[in-house]
Amino acid sequence: MDEKDEDLGEFDPNIPEEGPTAPPPGWLDDVHGYQGHKGGEGDAPLYPPPPAYNPQPELNRNTLVPNVRVPTVSEDVAREALLKFVESKWRYSSKPARNLTFKELRPITVYRYRLETFSETRTSGWQFEPYNGQVVDGPQFGVSPPPWDVPVSLPQRFSDRVEKVRVPHSSIVKVCHMCSGCGRVRCSGCHGRGQKRCPFCHGHGRSGNKRCTSCHGRGRKRCISCSGQGLKTCSVCHGSQNLLHFIQLTVTWKNNVSDFIPDRQPDFPDKKFEKVTGDPFFVDESVLVYPIQGFPDQEICDVSTKMIHEHLERFSSTSRILQQRQTIELVPLTQAYYTYSGKDFGFYVYGMENKVFTSKYPSACSIL
Numbered sequence: 001m002d003e004k005d006e007d008l009g010e011f012d013p014n015i016p017e018e019g020p021t022a023p024p025p026g027w028l029d030d031v032h033g034y035q036g037h038k039g040g041e042g043d044a045p046l047y048p049p050p051p052a053y054n055p056q057p058e059l060n061r062n063t064l065v066p067n068v069r070v071p072t073v074s075e076d077v078a079r080e081a082l083l084k085f086v087e088s089k090w091r092y093s094s095k096p097a098r099n100l101t102f103k104e105l106r107p108i109t110v111y112r113y114r115l116e117t118f119s120e121t122r123t124s125g126w127q128f129e130p131y132n133g134q135v136v137d138g139p140q141f142g143v144s145p146p147p148w149d150v151p152v153s154l155p156q157r158f159s160d161r162v163e164k165v166r167v168p169h170s171s172i173v174k175v176c177h178m179c180s181g182c183g184r185v186r187c188s189g190c191h192g193r194g195q196k197r198c199p200f201c202h203g204h205g206r207s208g209n210k211r212c213t214s215c216h217g218r219g220r221k222r223c224i225s226c227s228g229q230g231l232k233t234c235s236v237c238h239g240s241q242n243l244l245h246f247i248q249l250t251v252t253w254k255n256n257v258s259d260f261i262p263d264r265q266p267d268f269p270d271k272k273f274e275k276v277t278g279d280p281f282f283v284d285e286s287v288l289v290y291p292i293q294g295f296p297d298q299e300i301c302d303v304s305t306k307m308i309h310e311h312l313e314r315f316s317s318t319s320r321i322l323q324q325r326q327t328i329e330l331v332p333l334t335q336a337y338y339t340y341s342g343k344d345f346g347f348y349v350y351g352m353e354n355k356v357f358t359s360k361y362p363s364a365c366s367i368l
Ligand SMILES: [Zn+2]
Pocket: 187, 188, 189, 190, 191, 192, 193, 194, 195, 223, 224, 225, 226, 227, 228, 229, 230, 231
């Protein structure tokens, strides 16, 4: 503000000017178990959870899995699947699909291993709301429980959810840090004067030899931000003058999923498997699951060991593991060989949905 602003009028120096909405650092005392909060902005992480809250794996434990047989697709099913695929592509004719001759249907064993880790994370931070005489659950009712002891209702297992809880006995009422209890603040646009210097004539009232048309020669204009009032209702306490501060605990449940399919069909794009389901013939659920052992496909055993180790490392350091689930699915995959118009072709039928993948399909024009 320079001296030129003097002629814009008076303001009340007892009313503070509007500023940042967050309380200044050190405004609130630390609560035991919830240290590390910075002036109400952003949440502080509360991990890793103490060992008492996080399950520990037992050494040398493994899980045995039964053997399975590979399902086969009949010629009718394969043809039906191809017809459906061809009809979805406008540039393909259904004629070859109807008239082709199958040479061989070769089922391929594809296992998909999936590991799910259902975890819970807790963070906390100061929050406030205008105080209008509501009940204040403050420290006079007892000591706030440690973060991992605050009771919350569990969501359905393996589903994602976020819940915000007020930490018991953490509430405190303080005078509003923005308006110092006035309920109103001076407008920062005009510093409480209600008027601003005209931006077109810079307060001269004239531009060149002409009277300024923007301010009609007055040199100043009404402040739009406060409608010329100079004061505004405090946006932090909404005029209530006091604030109720409390610690808010944010509890996040997340299902962390990792999938693996051994890459053994070079001419079949593995990404296709992501969109189809398989037959989950083995499901193992526990607080902690253990590596799979003795399964005919050694790569599945190895990946189970590796993934379980990775999940344990990743999630027990930042969150609490509530439940794990490992699944082995048999994902149907059949390679179909056929002849059409004297030439050899092939396609894949995959997934429980019998989807089709083909890199080459005969054109209808090439026939007789
Ligand atoms: Zn203003």
